[in-house]
Amino acid sequence: MNFVDKLLGKKDSSIDVYSDFWNWFSKNEKQFFEIVKKGKNINKDFFDKLAPKLDKIHEDIYFVTGMFDDQTAELILTPDGVLQNIYVIEELVNAAPQMEGWKITALKPALDIDDVRISYESFEFDKNNLKFFANLHKDYPDEIDLTIVYDHFSKDKKKLVTSGVYIFLDNYLGELHSVTLIDNMKVVGPNDISGELIPIEKLKDYLIWREKEFVEKYEGTRHNTENDGYSSFEGTTKEGGVVIAIVNRDLLTWDKKASHPWLFLITIPFDGSNNNNGMPDQDTYQLLNKIEDEITFQLKDLDGYLNVGRETLANKREIYFACKDFRKPSKTADQIIKKYSNSLDISYEIYKDKYWQTFRHYEPR
16 A cells, blocks of 8 residues: 555544544545545645544544555544554544445554565664564563564664664554554664564564463453452652552452553542642542542443552542553543543543552552
């Protein structure tokens, strides 16, 4: 496929009406097809019209377009590696109607290794100059920790080289596998090898094998938190502020943490200036609990979403979940952010932490 261009979306408020977008696109798809096929004035005649419409769906939707074959134009919608936005892309593409002459694709697909040659800054990346080895950890057997070896590695340009490797993997593995299957990765040169080198073209099979083993090991694993015990902690920050935490102590000693490898962190700032220690007043406290209850109602434990606990400190509350999947937490967070956007500046993170090392400081010594 000959991709001709790519454009970043602009920030805007989120809406959930995918059909509005596709109704608009369907009315213009024949004109857009001719523009893509001719390959002229694509920015002005296609991208400049497409971007504002995608902005209304969700912030940071990227896209790539080009001719899939002589009779078919392809539009690939992508979050460009942003995990939180994958669910939006998938839902939007699933809502797309059938349109003759168009192939609508969610996320950048995997390419044949022979077709992946990346030029980035002054570096070239292909199957001939990349290899890898796996780092195995006795205490973390399910962790996929990789070292990528690049023949032309330069310590002075480590950041650029690492970015180039990520772009290569994005194209070789496909966007979804690139951002979800690898837990840890670093890039080194030929002088820093500490494991048996494996050709990079075998990486895809290795990751699929490791993921299959992982799924089989933890398939069906659920935890009912109804009768769990909780512990409370109180401490101080480096600045002397108060920190109050409540955590599920049964979950912290659970031996199947890796079955829920995605950690979901919601941050809710509030104005604690009326209290000496920055804690919420009674009305704010009730609002924070209400929001947490709303999130917990959507993310049930037996569906694979475990409320591990929360921290309240000066002007901020953080709520922690461990999850089997990242899609529903992301969607739930976006809905909560939209609902309370007029009064609270809520934000969130979601990342993989198979052994919940984020909570290590709360575990019994």
